[in-house]
Amino acid sequence: MAGSDPIHINTRIRENAQSLASALEQHMLKSFAPDARKQLRVFSAGEAADLLGISASFLRKLHFEERIPDVATSAGGRRSYSAEDLLTIRHHLEANAKARGTYLKGRRPGTDGEPGDKVQVLSFLNFKGGSGKTTSAIHAAQRFALKGYRVLAVDIDPQASLTTLFGYQPEYDFLHAGSIYDAIRYEDPLPFSSIIQKTYFPGLDLAPGGLILQEFEHETPTALRNNIQPPFYARMAAALQEVENDYDIIVFDCPPQLGYLTMSALCASTGVLITVVPNMLDVASMSQFLQMSADLLDVVSNAGARMEFDFLRFLINRYEPSDGPQQQVVAFLRQLFGSEVMVAPMLKSTAISDAGLTQQTIYEVERSAFHRSTYDRAMESLNAVNDEIEALLQQAWGR
Template identity: 55%
Template sequence: HGPQPQPNGRRLYSVEDIDRLRQFLDEANSKAPGKYIRHRRAGEKLQILSVMNFKGGSAKTTTAAHLAQFLSLRGYRVLAIDLDPQASLSAMFGHQPELDVGPNETIYGAIRYDEECRSILEIVRSTYTPNLHLIPGNLELMEFEHETPKVLSSRQPGTMFFARLGECLAEIESAYDVVVIDCPPQLGFLTLSALCAATAVIITVHPQMLDVMSMSQFLLMTSDLLSVVENAGGNTDYDWMRYLVTRFEPNDGPQSQMAGFMRSIFGNRVLENAMLKSTAISDAGLTKQTLYEVERGQFTRGTYDRALESLTLVNGEIEELIRKTWGRK
């Protein structure tokens, strides 16, 4: 059974076909159940990955989108949360922020302070990728940045701002294996909330002097703010934190020097693999698609293959970090 051969002898499998194959192989493999289905097992905690940088243009949303989709295609149950008011991640996953996302339909609806606060269960959406759900964003998210100072100054009773996102995710924890949060390019209350909810942090860095200087400022400010949050009872204990070199051009001498400089300072906190700069990724973005969705024939073979290999190596390395956290080989 299954997909029949094409005229050229190849078989084409949909994501649903692959999921059915995983189920079949797992049921047939009674000696090692759970080998093909990659869902969390008893005792393995939900992984919440916050993808962030203080500076725009560091490929943060591109990284979050491809990571979430890669993990879902690998068989994990993934929730992507768009915490950026610009909502580029939502658009990439088929939900146009100004047209498809109404009032109270972002994560703000679940973390707001007034009586209009609703359950996170009501705002999770499906996407066109099986195993991948989305909580979209739009400009409404800025309300959290405006309301939080008022609540803090009035000493209003209730959960502190930095714990609200984590409490929401606890409601749906059993339905997912991994949560990927695309943070806004600023160090506000939304970003601090994502840092406190996270079990791991990925900081995207474009390897140029101004970007690395900006990142160092971001880290200094984050350190100061997290100390305050920690004293107030916030969680800042991560399983791992990694820097990801993005939009990397291996033949660019200054970029290679800067990447080497980062590795000399941060050691193995820098992911071994870098995300290459590629016209294939940027061209796919023009039509609000990821590289996993576009046809290979749209590009010269070498361009597409290099970009796909780069993404697969980066995302595979992150998957391995998740599996190590769970204690899997």
């Protein structure tokens, strides 16, 4: 009996890739209008008050006294707030606040010859896939934007999951041009401003990722041999200098590997958040990751890279409080690293994973789409994590 035909792996992988791309495109067409970019939902009065940092009764009083612009109101008298409304109201409140920075808490310029606040650059990293880097990075970026900060999200992962969550198809939209690669490449790099995309979140811009970022990993050894300047570890920081005055916070979503891209982000960062899932396999992987990171960063430090951070924190991710072994791992990490382990863990939640099915985040989906307690639990967890990070940023600015 004749044997089965051999599989040409390159052909089969290409067929699988094309099938998957087509299926994903159909999925997106079902979720969103064919010619539409994603749009952000509106927020209730309670959500608006929380984001503005005021009480719901004070928000109603502001409307009643006509001290802030009016917003859309339903037939039943319920107000709804777009993200643009929130930003406008925030500026009105700040203009009349007794203390500067009460409602706009971003960077402040220097006075009397003193330097102003530096831009805060956060890297979310771990070299183990599935540790929640992208989920953590995008929720942090969106939360900061909703709270009035000027935010730039930078996707340096060739898989470009962060870019996809913002409604782009990187394999089509940025296949040949328009990604972060164009701003850091060794030959004729483009101005960083030319690759920035506005998003549907007011105050939140995106520097897209894409598969072409792999070229940076491939080209760097040759660039090092040829002494092309600036070297790989300084290219990201150098490129960001053009636009950093436009932002309060820059958030890097790093690839799940300790390569040249990750190190270039680390050398541009002021804060590092290492995501870790609390099981011993992940902790063992993190041990290797930390050792490798230290060895490689020693090398680039000796070559002249800046290695000073305002903070480093371990972010417990996909945490299940009822899981005994996970509790033991978290206790082990807290005993080992003390205050470097964040107080608030990011809980494992079906709401977060289900939102991802339609390429959305918890901040984008409606509460009515989920069981209320499931949604509220996920939202409380995310807010606690991101507000703790915000406190670290404020502390770094000396507040």
